[in-house]
Amino acid sequence: MKSISMREFLLKKEKGSLFFIDIREHYQYERGTIQGAKNIPYRLLKETPENYLLKEEVYYLFCENGFQSSRLVAFLEKKGYQVIDLEGGYEAFLKYKNMIK
Numbered sequence: 001m002k003s004i005s006m007r008e009f010l011l012k013k014e015k016g017s018l019f020f021i022d023i024r025e026h027y028q029y030e031r032g033t034i035q036g037a038k039n040i041p042y043r044l045l046k047e048t049p050e051n052y053l054l055k056e057e058v059y060y061l062f063c064e065n066g067f068q069s070s071r072l073v074a075f076l077e078k079k080g081y082q083v084i085d086l087e088g089g090y091e092a093f094l095k096y097k098n099m100i101k
Contacts, residue, residue, distance in 0.1 A: 001074045003085035006092035009060065020060040021045070021052075023069055024090070034062070034093050042068050046075060053081050062086035062093070 012018070022029050022037040029039040040052050042063065053059060059082065063069040066089040073085040086092070 001070065001077060001085060002083070003070065003073070003087050004060070005087045006062075006089075007096045009086055010093070010096050018060060019057055020062065020086070022090070023061055023063050023072060028064065028090075033090065037062075042072060046072060049076055049079060049081060053083075055080050055082070058082040058084065060084050060086050062089045065089045065091050 020034060020037050022033045022039045023042045023045055024033075024039070025041050026039055029037075033039065045052060045061075053076070061069040061073055061076075061083055062085070063072075066085065066087050069089060070085045070087075073083045076083045088095075
């Protein structure tokens, strides 16, 4: 399973061109997320990834604390998708968000 620390992700220079997905429930997403993240809840992405993802693109997934996203990344990799887990999820983002310029 591929993963990257939230700190490393936030320091990426080209993050404006990246696809990242908040897999939390919509009510959690509405309370706060990483700017530019698209909300596709865990259940929808697991049941019908073909409706949301292209196999030739790379996607970064995150949840609240990294547990669900790591499980979903492992599942989607087996189906041939290029997905990377953002370790620590939204909680890690809150810790490192001041790194964003």
